Amino acid sequence: MPKLQIIISSTRPGRVGPSIGAWVAEQAGARGGFDVELIDLADVDLPLFDEPKHPRLGDYAHDHTQRWAASVASADAFVFVMAEYNHSFTAPLKNALDFLSAEWQHKPVGFVSYGGVAAGTRAVQAIKPVVAALSMIPAGPAVNIAFVGQKIDSTGTLRADDAMEAAAKLMFDELARWIEVLAPLRPGR
Numbered sequence: 104m105p106k107l108q109i110i111i112s113s114t115r116p117g118r119v120g121p122s123i124g125a126w127v128a129e130q131a132g133a134r135g136g137f138d139v140e141l142i143d144l145a146d147v148d149l150p151l152f153d154e155p156k157h158p159r160l161g162d163y164a165h166d167h168t169q170r171w172a173a174s175v176a177s178a179d180a181f182v183f184v185m186a187e188y189n190h191s192f193t194a195p196l197k198n199a200l201d202f203l204s205a206e207w208q209h210k211p212v213g214f215v216s217y218g219g220v221a222a223g224t225r226a227v228q229a230i231k232p233v234v235a236a237l238s239m240i241p242a243g244p245a246v247n248i249a250f251v252g253q254k255i256d257s258t259g260t261l262r263a264d265d266a267m268e269a270a271a272k273l274m275f276d277e278l279a280r281w282i283e284v285l286a287p288l289r290p291g292r
């Protein structure tokens with residue numbers, strides 16, 4: 104079964120990222136067809152990029168990079184759970200992307216964004232050239248959650264509506280299609 108990694112991209116204390124990530128993982132599990140893994144960049148705990156060689160060489164000096172590389176290499180597709188910070192995506196996510204190269208390549212990525220009135224959509228638009236540089240395929244269907252603070256209850260659970268669930272399903276279906284289409288570009292998998 105293909106592995107879908109859901110990556111929480113905010114790391115600050117008090118963040119809502121884990122609430123959104125838990126919902127995405129639940130939705131992906133309910134759909135079926137994926138081995139779902141929830142990754143929290145706060146737990147991955149990478150330093151600011153500190154590899155001496157270009158990641159394209161895959162010659163990683165540090166244990167933390169080798170661990171991160173093994174984790175990302177094990178995935179067939181991703182969902183980035185994206186906070187919007189100053190009209191863009193988070194620094195921890197850019198850092199986590201920059202650490203690696205081939206491990207991201209020829210894999211599809213879906214976006215679940217959140218924020219205020221713009222629902223994190225500026226963060227999604229900002230990351231598209233970055234994932235393209237890594238030869239990733241951005242899924243068109245996405246989940247964009249506006250006024251996210253109002254949608255999380257006192258237990259920290261995201262109160263999703265039908266439209267959000269329908270959007271998530273479209274995104275997962277698209278990721279599943281891209282996994283099939285991209286398989287010939289990933290020989291040995």
Ligand SMILES: Cc1cc2nc3c(=O)[nH]c(=O)nc-3n(C[C@H](O)[C@H](O)[C@H](O)COP(=O)(O)O)c2cc1C
Nearest residue numbers: 113118119120186187188189190217218219220221
């Ligand atoms: C540094 C910072 C910048 C922010 N910039 C934006 C923004 O540009 N657009 C927006 O809709 N919300 C913005 N917000 C509000 C976030 O959408 C909101 O705090 C959200 O909970 C952040 O995700 P997190 O809780 O997972 O960190 C910003 C929040 C922070 C902390």
